[in-house]
Amino acid sequence: MRVTAALPAIAFACLWSCSSNPDPVAPRQSAGPILSASSWGPETPPFNDEIILRDVTGNGGFGHVKFRQPNDADRIVYLDTWVRDLQPNTNYQLQRATDANINDDCTGTNWLTLGMGAVPQSITTDWRGTGRADLFRNLAAFAIGSTFDIHFRVIDAGGAVVLESGCYQFVVTQ
Numbered sequence: 095m096r097v098t099a100a101l102p103a104i105a106f107a108c109l110w111s112c113s114s115n116p117d118p119v120a121p122r123q124s125a126g127p128i129l130s131a132s133s134w135g136p137e138t139p140p141f142n143d144e145i146i147l148r149d150v151t152g153n154g155g156f157g158h159v160k161f162r163q164p165n166d167a168d169r170i171v172y173l174d175t176w177v178r179d180l181q182p183n184t185n186y187q188l189q190r191a192t193d194a195n196i197n198d199d200c201t202g203t204n205w206l207t208l209g210m211g212a213v214p215q216s217i218t219t220d221w222r223g224t225g226r227a228d229l230f231r232n233l234a235a236f237a238i239g240s241t242f243d244i245h246f247r248v249i250d251a252g253g254a255v256v257l258e259s260g261c262y263q264f265v266v267t268q
Contacts, residue, residue, distance in 0.1 A: 143264065145246055147177070147257035155179045155223075157248055157257045159188065161264075169236070169266060173208055173229040177248060177257065180223045185216040185251050188229060192242040192264075200245035200261035217248070233266050240266045 147157030160174040175188050187209075193202035208229050209215030219225040244264050248257035 143262050145259050145262060147246060147248055147259050149179075149256070150258055151256050153179070153256075155257055159246060159259075161262075163233075163267060165267070167268060169233040169238070169268060171231045171233055173231065174226075175217060175229055176224070176226045177217060177219065178222075178224045180219050180225070180248075180256060181250070182219055182221050182223045184219050184223075186219070186225065186248050186256065187214060187216055188227070188246060188248055190244055190246050192244045194242060196241050196243055196263060198243065198261050198263070200243045202243065202245070205247070236266045238266055238268050 142163065143159075143161040145159035145161050147159065149155040155177065156179055157175065157177040160172070162172045162174070163170065164172075173188065177186065180186065187207050189205045189207050191200065191202035191205045193200060193204075195201065207214040208231055211230060211232055215227055215229055217225040217227040242264050243261055245261050246259040247255050249255055
């Protein structure tokens, strides 16, 4: 009798663990270039960050940006971005502001819309309010060793802020 009662639970566990459908809300691996573990530099100085975007509207939205600069000759920062619990079927944009006063108090208001290099790119949510975008920014104009306080926000098409991050530090490396 005990074996019979446990069979549905065991079957469910097997089906759930063997599912080929990934979690639609979790961050995914970037489809960018294949890099070995050694091509990503150390975390000191800070040039790889996990940016958390929190809701400012009271609607429960959330976002995440994997901010990565490979340890190579290019000064490209990859911004693998995902948002969830936002308005369905809506376009949003990721912005950043920096300041050179390195004190963990982001006062910069030089908001720049991020995208595919210098071309702004929207993050479009699906019917559930989830969206993803693989963005990047070329930092060749900045000297190696340049250090910034940096913070991020997500805005809607009207320019209203829906998500924002805390303050992070970043050093341009090569």
